[in-house]
Amino acid sequence: MGWRIAGGQVLQDGTLDPGELHLAGGVIAKAGGGRSFDATGLLVMPGLIDIHGDAHERSIQPRPGIGFPMGFAVRDAASQLLGLGITTAYMGVTLSWEPGLRSLEAWRGLMAALDAAKPAIDLRVHLRFEADNLDALPDALADIAAGRVHLIGFNDHTPAILKKLGNPKEVAKYAGRAGLTPEAFRTLIEGVAAKRGEVPATRRKLAEAAAARGLPMLSHDDATLEDRALFRGLGARICEFPMAEEVAADARAAGEHVVMGAPNVVRGGSHLGWASAAPLAERGLVTVLASDYHWPALLEAPFAMARRGKMSLAAAWDLVSANPAAAAELSDRGRLAEGLRGDVVVIDPAGPHVVAVFCGGELAHLGAGGARRLG
Known part of the structure; x- marks a missing residue:
């Protein structure tokens, strides 16, 4: 069954103009019959693409020690994502040396x-x-080879955690997530740190496996130009959450995508006190926004960028759709163009809130007021 989405402002070729969109055979078509959707007064946009979202962890473990079955958590996560207009979601799954979540x-x-x-x-x-997770490397390599993994991120949070061992509150937080006592957590991380010498070889093996599958790779929390050079040498062409502006500038000079968090834009700054993403995006130093720890921020962020007055909504939407598609090497989505996947989100800009979502050309979700627009 095809669809005709008519009456709204359609984002195509970098501009929002009145028009209609046709979906047929799972893709965007030049014309077609089937059912209609009245988008009068609404925005017709490419589906959101989230290359790093880890809010699914709250579906698995909403409180320390309180967990739910994985199948239930996945269904819950997918339902929330869909209702927010996210049609392609990379679950940021941390594989760590920590027990628990x-x-x-x-x-x-x-x-x-x-x-x-x-x-x-x-x-x-x-x-x-996580760089020090030496025992998990066989599983990671096997899952990469089996096609279960779609994007590789090089994490290394051990040094930062080691610096916080003198803070009982921080230790309690990490211990609670891992389901350990603070004393047991201290013992665990000290043992992990003793094997730091094996990290470089582990990273190389992971990078080789990713390259063999043709998977994009990214570095995480690069603090220095030396960090960026290290991961660039491993094949990571995406710079995620750089901790210094010069790192982001270096990545962009090399033609690499730079990712920062949509919550940073919505809140007006980083919750960790790092750089503010919005002005960096306006200067072209940030090219991709990701939901990070809060899925709803991804939908809100381009509207927040537009309200700042230096970037149109059409241009800001690239940060959450076309650019993440390019960074993740997904050439079949991210724009509303003939032949691309029929991933479309219809939005009431007054919210903004999602009125309808089409995934692969099929109606997948109706929000408030959506049912009365069906024809």
Whole structure:
């Protein structure tokens, strides 16, 4: 069945203009019959593409020690994403040396749940591999080879955690997430730190496996130009959450995409006190926004950028659709053009809120007021 979405402002070729959009055979078509959707007064936009979102962790473990089955958590996550207009979502799954939520056991359970899931959205895996997780490398390599992983992120949070061991509040936070006592967590991380010498070889093996599958790679929290050069040498062509402006500038000079968080834009700054993403995006130093820890921020961020008055909504939408598609090497989506995937979100700009979502050319979600617009 095809669709005709008419009466709204359609984002095509970099501008928002009155028009109509046709969906047929799962893609955007030049014309077609079938059902109609009245988009009068609404915006017809490419579906949001989120290359790093880890809010699914709250579906798995909403409170320390309180967990839900992985299959249930995946269904819940997919439903929330869909209702926010996110049609392609890379779940940022941290595979860490920590027990509990980010453990190897949790990874295995989530991979099995994703194998069994059939969500309407395109749900993918962004493997955030913690550098010191030496024991998990065989699983990671096997899952990469099996096609279960779609994006590789090089994480290294151990040094930052080690610096916080003198802060009982921070230790309690990490221990609670891992399901350990503070004393047991201290013992664990000290043992992990003792094997730091094996990290470079582990990174190389991970990078080689990713390259063999043709997977895009990204670095995370690059603090210095030396950090960026290290990961660039491993093949990471995406710079995620750079901690210094000069790092972002270096990545852009090399033609690489730079990712920062949509919550940063919506809140007006980083919750960690780092650079503000919005002015960097306006200067071209940030090219991609990701939901990070809060999915709703991805929809709100381009509107927040437009309200600043230095970037049109059409241009700001590239940060959450066309650019993440390019960074993730997805040439079949991110824009509303003939022959591309029929991933479309229809938005009431007064919210903004999602009125309808089409995934792969099929109606997948109706928000408030959506049903009365069907024809």
